[in-house]
Amino acid sequence: MVPVDLRALTQPVGIMRIISTVLTCMSFSLAGSVGYVTSPYWAWCMFTWCFCFFFTLLILILEFTTVSSKLPFAWMDFTTGFAMLASLMCFASSIIYPTFFTCKVCHRQIGASVVSWVCFAVYAGEVVLTRLRPSGEHIGFLATVPGIMKMLETFLACLIFTSLETNQYSNDHALQWCVAVFSLCFIFNIVVIVLTIGPFASYFLTSFDKVVIVYNILAAVMYATAMVIWPLYSFKTKRPVNCGHLCSWDKLVMVTFMTIFNFIVYTLDSAYSICLVFFVSHQ
Numbered sequence: 001m002v003p004v005d006l007r008a009l010t011q012p013v014g015i016m017r018i019i020s021t022v023l024t025c026m027s028f029s030l031a032g033s034v035g036y037v038t039s040p041y042w043a044w045c046m047f048t049w050c051f052c053f054f055f056t057l058l059i060l061i062l063e064f065t066t067v068s069s070k071l072p073f074a075w076m077d078f079t080t081g082f083a084m085l086a087s088l089m090c091f092a093s094s095i096i097y098p099t100f101f102t103c104k105v106c107h108r109q110i111g112a113s114v115v116s117w118v119c120f121a122v123y124a125g126e127v128v129l130t131r132l133r134p135s136g137e138h139i140g141f142l143a144t145v146p147g148i149m150k151m152l153e154t155f156l157a158c159l160i161f162t163s164l165e166t167n168q169y170s171n172d173h174a175l176q177w178c179v180a181v182f183s184l185c186f187i188f189n190i191v192v193i194v195l196t197i198g199p200f201a202s203y204f205l206t207s208f209d210k211v212v213i214v215y216n217i218l219a220a221v222m223y224a225t226a227m228v229i230w231p232l233y234s235f236k237t238k239r240p241v242n243c244g245h246l247c248s249w250d251k252l253v254m255v256t257f258m259t260i261f262n263f264i265v266y267t268l269d270s271a272y273s274i275c276l277v278f279f280v281s282h283q
Contacts, residue, residue: 003065003066004064004065004066005063005064005065005066006064008060008063008064009060009064012129013126013129013130014060014063016122016125016126016129017056017059017060017126018060019122020052020056020086020119020122020123020126021053021056021057021060023115023116023118023119023122024049024050024052024053024056024090024119025049025053026111026112026115027049027093027112027115027116027119028046028049028050028053028112030108030109030111030112030115031045031046031049031097031101031108031109031112032046033108034101034106034108034109037101039100039101040162040163041096041097041100041101041162042097042100042101043162044092044093044096044158044159044162045093045096045097045101045116048089048090048092048093049090049093049116049119051086051089052086052089052090052119052123055082055086056082056086059079059082073197074141074197076130077141077142077143077147077197078142078197079130080127080130080142080143081142081143081147081151081193081197083123083126083127083130084127084142084148084151085151085154085155086123087120087123087124087126087127088151088152088155089155089158090116090119090120090123091120092155092159093116094113094116094117094119094120097109097112097113097116098110098113130143141193141196141197142193142196142197145272146212146269146272146273146276147193147196149265149268149269149272150189150192150193150269151193152265153185153189153219153262153265153266153269154186154189154190154193156258156261156262156265157182157185157186157189157258157262158186159254159258160182160254160255160258160259160262161182161186163251163252163254163255163258164179164182164251164255165248165251167248168234168248168251168252172233174229174232174233175229175230175233175234177225177226177229178225178226178229178230178259181222181223181225181226182226182259184222185219185222185223185262185266188215188219192212192215195208196208207277209273209276209277210277212273213270213273213274213277216266216269216270216273217270219266220263220266220267220269220270223259223262223263223266224263226259226263227256227259227260227263230252230255230256230259231252231256234252234255234256235252
C-alpha cells in the first residue's frame, strides 16, 4: 500500500495549491469555451493556465503520496521556484488576456480574466508562505535573489518568444542575431537552474558560482547588442494606420521592451553575483 500524507492537503500551502488548481482549471475552461483564437497571446494564456493546473496537481499528488521525499533534488526549492514562475505567468496572462480578448459583453472572457487575477494572488501568497522559513533553515537556490532573477530572465524570454513572428527576422541577419541571443540565453538559463536545484553543480572542476558569473556578464553584453540592434532594424516604418490589437508592429514594440527589461535584469544579476561571490563570501 502506498503511504500517504494528509498534511500535504491540510496545511496552508496545500490548501492554496488546491485553490490554485481549481482556479486555473476555471480560467482555461472559461477561455476555451469561447473558442479557438489564432493568436500567440491567446496560446500563451491557455498554455499558462494549463501548465499551472497540471504541475500544481502533480505537486499535490507527489506530496500526498510522499513520492516527493524520494526525488533526487531539493523538492522545497523546486516547488518554491514553480510558485514564483506560476505567479509571473498568471500575472502576465491576467494583463494580456483582458487587453486583447475581452469586451463589454464578453462575460466568459471577463470571468476568465478575473479568475486569473485571483489565481495570481494565490500563487503569490504561496511564494510568501514558502519563503517564511524559520531562522537558520536552509533556503534553496530558487528562493534566493539570484534564483528569482534567473526565473525572471526565463519568464521575460518566454514573453519575447510569444511576440516573435518568423517574417519579422527571417530576411535580416541582424535581427536573426537578436533571436539567437534570446534563444541561447534562454537555454543556458534553463541549464543553470537545472544544475543548481539538482546535485550536479558540485561535479564542476571549478567554482560553479564563478562560471555563472561569466555567463551572466556574457548574457548582459549579448542582450545589450540586441537592445540596440532590434529597434534599429525593426522599426523601418511608422505604425500602420490600420494596425489593431494584434498588429505585428505592436509585437515588435513588445519584443523591444522585454529585451530592455531582460538586459536590466541580467545586469543586476551580474552585479549581485559578483558582490556575493567576491565580497560577501570572503568576509
